[in-house]
Structure formats: C-alpha cells, structure tokens
Amino acid sequence: MTIEIDGINKSFGQFQALRDIDLTIPDGQLTALLGPSGSGKTTLLRSIAGLENPDRGRILFSGEDVTGLHVRERRVGFVFQHYALFRHMTVSENVAFGLKVLPRRERPSKREIRRRVHELLEMVQLDHLAGRYPAQLSGGQKQRIALARAMARRPEILLLDEPFGALDAKVRKELRRWLRSLHDELHFTSVFVTHDQEEALELSDQVVVMRQGGVEQVDSPLALYSQPESRFVFNFLGQVNALPGAISGGVLRQGDAWVRLPESCDDDDAELYLRPHEVRLTQEPSRDAHLPFRIEAINVIGAEVRVELRPDGWESQELWEVGITHSAFNARQPKRGDRCYAVPDVGHLFCDHLSEPKTLSWYEAAG
Template identity: 55%
Template sequence: MSIEINYINKSFDRTKVLNDITLDIPSGQMVALLGPSGSGKTTLLRIIAGLEHQNSGQLSFHGKDVSRLHARDRQVGFVFQHYALFRHMTVFDNIAFGLTVLPRRERPSAAVIKQKVTQLLEMVQLGHLASRYPAQLSGGQKQRVALARALAVEPQILLLDEPFGALDAQVRKELRRWLRQLHEELKFTSVFVTHDQEEAMEVADRVVVMSQGNIEQVGTPDDVWRDPATRFVLEFLGEVNRFDGEIHGSQFHVGAHHWPLGYAPAHQGKIELFLRPWEIDVSRQSSLETPLPVQVLEVSPRGHFWQVVAQPAGWHLDPITLVVEGDNVAPIRGERLFVGLQQARLYNGDVPLRAVAFAESA
C-alpha cells in the first residue's frame, strides 16, 4: 500500500516540529526516516500511524484520505523501540493478542489463531520459545516477538520506531539483515525511524534525511551518500573534513597554497571546503597534486585500507582524516605525508558553490 503525505504541519504548543512535509512512498518500499534527535522523524511516523494528528495537510493510503481515520482502522502495524510486550503473557499469547481482541465478527477461530501464530513463530525463528515469558528472552528475541505481533494482524503498512536502538551492536546488525530478508519475502510497505546512518544505508530502499522538521533530501542510500543535496546532509552522513579557505578570482587559497577552480565564482572571499576522507589524495612526496604537508597522528587498519588521522603542518588548525589504500606501505605515527584535494565541495554558509575537481585543475 502506498503512502502519500502532502504539506503536513505539526506543532506542540508554540513549537513547530514539522514544516510542510510532502513525501510519496510507493507500495512495497522500505523507507528510512533518518535524522538527529528533534528532527521530527518520530512525530511524522506517529502521524502515519494515527497516534498523533497533524495540524494541517493530508495523509493518504493508496489514494484514500486517512487523516481523520482512527489508528485501529488504518491497517498499520507498529513496532516500538522498547518492545511494549505484555510481561504476564507468553511469547505465543503476545503474538496472538492483536487477533484475540478483534471484533467478534472479524476475529479468527482459536484454531486459525493457533495456526497463524505458529507460522509467525517459525518466520521469526522463535518456535522453540513459544511458552516463555518476555523476562526470559534476550533483547533481540523480544524485538522479534514485537515484530511478529505487529505482523499477526496482516497490516498493509509496517511502522518501526528505532526498532534496534536498545540492542547491542552485533544483535542490531543481525536483526537488520533479518528484517531486510523478511521485507524481501513479504513485500510490505514499511517506514522506520533511525538516527543510525549505517542502519538506514543497509536496510532501506530510500532514505529521507530530516532536520528541524524539514526534509533535507530523499533518495537511495547511494544518492544521499554520494550526492548530498545540502550542507546538513553532507555533514550528517559519514565523516567529512572541513577546511577554511578563501576565493580570489578563480583561485582557491588554503594558507600559502592555491588551486585553480576553473571558473570565477560570484562569491569572493572566505569559503569552506568539504572533503570525505577518501576524496583526499595522499602521497609520500610533495607534488602539484599533493602539496600540503601533514604529520601522522594515528593509524587504524580497516581491512583493505588504513584510516589515518593527521595534523596539517601550518595550513590548517584541526586534525584531518585520510584514507591510505592497503596496497601501499602502512603509514606510521609521526611520518610526514603530503595531501591534495581530489573532489571538493565548496560552501558559503549553507549556500553551495559548484563542486570542483582540484586535482584535474591543478
């Protein structure tokens, strides 16, 4: 089932938490609402569920306006971060609960409920724990029970609020893979809230990056990672190095060094340049492409590459992070290296300038 969100606004008292949110989610897609605390992502999810109501705007499921529809009538399953399981009920009864409280005319027979719950237990790989109570389960097992309970009523849409936030790193990783596999099998429309970039990139078909009640960018994980639409997305997603510099004419200056931009921007003067660690050229020799000296502070092996933290020598105050390919000799602490600017993004405040390939221009 598709979800259409049109110009949704929401305020709590005098605090605006959602600003004209417009978003289309096609049927069968898994979408991540990604952003820091206070970005509005959980409020948007709760509006979709019917647990909160917007002040203005329209919410539709498959073209039908559900803005005034009660949560119980929306055919939505909701999975909370802290499970919300009934402590006095077994795993089996927790999963069956949503079916047992349906109106009599809609409620399946006890035999059908038993069959359905048994199938769900097998699906979430907990068939051997049906008679246990929540207190006897691990965090990962509790979250699987919560997911099975949400799926028991055959929702058209599955909503998950930080579903793995309370779990340790290894369990989170396993459950992410499992949820993605389950989504591929069942093809339900799902929306999940997370502040974890890795989680969003690994699980979602599309990522909605939010900040201060606004949508900053919508795209595939690869789109938002490689081609950030705003400075916020650039800085929020992954590690990025920031340099202070100046533009004079068609030249970009950092300390005593400068590079041709290939064009003369309308903005002249102070500017900020952003580079991902792997977008910086690294060499053991000074050259036109790598003129900037740095001293190695830390070296961390990362499989096929080394992550290096280095201190610029006289041209920038803060340490920067670099990537050195694994087929080179490993850098050592205290070693002098030289760096250059491979693919740069320039910003005047929040206003982007045209992206530049300095290495090609040098």
C-alpha cells in the first residue's frame, strides 16, 4: 500500500511539529524517518496511524483519502516505542486482542483465533512464552510480542516508533536483521522512526531525513550517504571532517591549510566536507592539498584504527577523524603528537552562493 502525505501541518500550541510535509512512501518498502529529537518524525508517524490529527493536509493510502478516518478504521499495525503491551493479559491474550475486538460477523471462531495466535507466536519464535505476562519478558521479547500483536490483523501498513531504542546493542542488531527478513518475506509497507543513523542506513530502502518539522532529504541510504544535499544531512549521517575557508583562484584556503579544487569555482566563502574514509594520511603534503595536522589520539576500534587529528596552523570546529587499516597502522606506527598530512580523495564543497553541494574528486587530478 502506497502512503501519500500531502501538505501535512501540525502544531501543538505554539510549537509547530510538522510543516508542509509532502512525501510518498512506496508500496512494499521499508522507509525510515530519521532525525534528531524534536524533528517531528514521531508526530508524522502518529499522523499516518491516525493517532494525531493534522491541522491541514491529507493522507492517502493507495490513493484513498484516509485523513478523516478514525485510527480504528485505518487498519495499520503500530508498534509503540515502549511496546505498550497490555500488562494484565498474557502474551497470547495480547496477540489475540486485535482479533477478539473485531465485530461479531468478522470475528474468527475461537479455534481460528487460537490457531492464528499460535502462528504469529511461531513467526516471532516465542511460542513457548504464550502463557507469560509482559512483566516476565525481556525487552527484546516484548518487542517481538508487540510486533506479533500488531500483525494479528494482517495490516498492509506497519508503523514502528523507535522500535529498537530501548534495547542493548547486540539484541538490537539481531532484531534489526530479523525485522528486515520478516519484511522481505511478507512485503508490507513499513515505516519506522529512529534517531540512529546507522539503524536507518542499515535497515531501510528509503530514508526520510527530518529537521525541525520539515523534510530535509529523501533518498536511498547509499545516495544519502554519498550525496547529501545539505550540511545538516551531512552532519547528521556520520562523522564529518570540515575545512572552512575562502576560495580564491581555484584554491580553498584557511591559515596554513589549502586545497586546490579539481573543478573551477567562483571566488566565495566555502566549506569542504570530507568523510573519514575519503581522506588518506601521508607524511608529506600532496600537489593538490596542504593540510597539516598533529595526531591527537589513536583509537583501535574493531576492524580499523581511528586517528584523531588536530589542525596545525589552521582551525576547524571539531577535530578531524580518519580511519586507517591495521596493516597501515602497523607499517607506519604513528604516535601521539606526530605531524602528518591529509590528502582528500573525494570531498563535498558547500559554497555560500550555491544551493546544492558540489562533489569533488581528486582521483583523476592525481592520476
């Protein structure tokens, strides 16, 4: 079921939670609503479910206007952030709830309900816990029961509010994979809210980045990471190394640091953004870049070694971070306080006179 959101606005008193949201959520895909807290992502999700009434705008499911439709009639599955399991019911009673409250003529027989509950519990691999109460379950188990309960009426739309927010890292990763495979198997349209960019990038087909009640960018995870349209998206999706400066004669310069731009660019104030993997560390400056640093810290984190760098003779708001392989680290043995240079391979230039960033590549220039 395709979900179309057409000019949605929502205010809570003075605070405008959603402003002019236009969005299409494609049928059968997993879409992430990603943003910092207060960006309106949960309000948008709740508006889709019908738990909030937008002040203006329309919501359509498969082309049909559901804006005026009560939550009850929208027939979406919703998984709440804190699961919201019925505390006085057992696991199987929780899962059966959606079927038991159906009007008499639509309600399946008791036997059929029992069979369906059993089937749903098997789907979430928790059939053995059918008689337990929510208070006796772990976080991950509660989450899966909440999911089974939401799926009981076979909704075509599944909405999840911070589904893994309250779980520890390992359980979170497991559940993520499991949800992904479940989604691939059952092909419902899912939307989930998260503030964790890694989660959004790993799990979804499409990511909607939100900021201050508006949509900042909608793209596939890969496009979002490699071609962010704004500084906000760039900053929000992972570590950024920034060189703020001024362009003059095709060279971006600040203090002792300069980078020769591979494409011509008008003279202006600008900022060059680089991801940690788009930068190499060398002993000597290259032809195209002179970015001197002192090594501030070396952190061995799992598969790579992360080097924190303090600009030497120029300034940036935050320290730079560059990842190098263990073999490169062992070969060179850099130490704290060593002087080194960064050489950009790919960078993203935000000029004040351009609305969109320019992605630059130094590969050809170097070749």
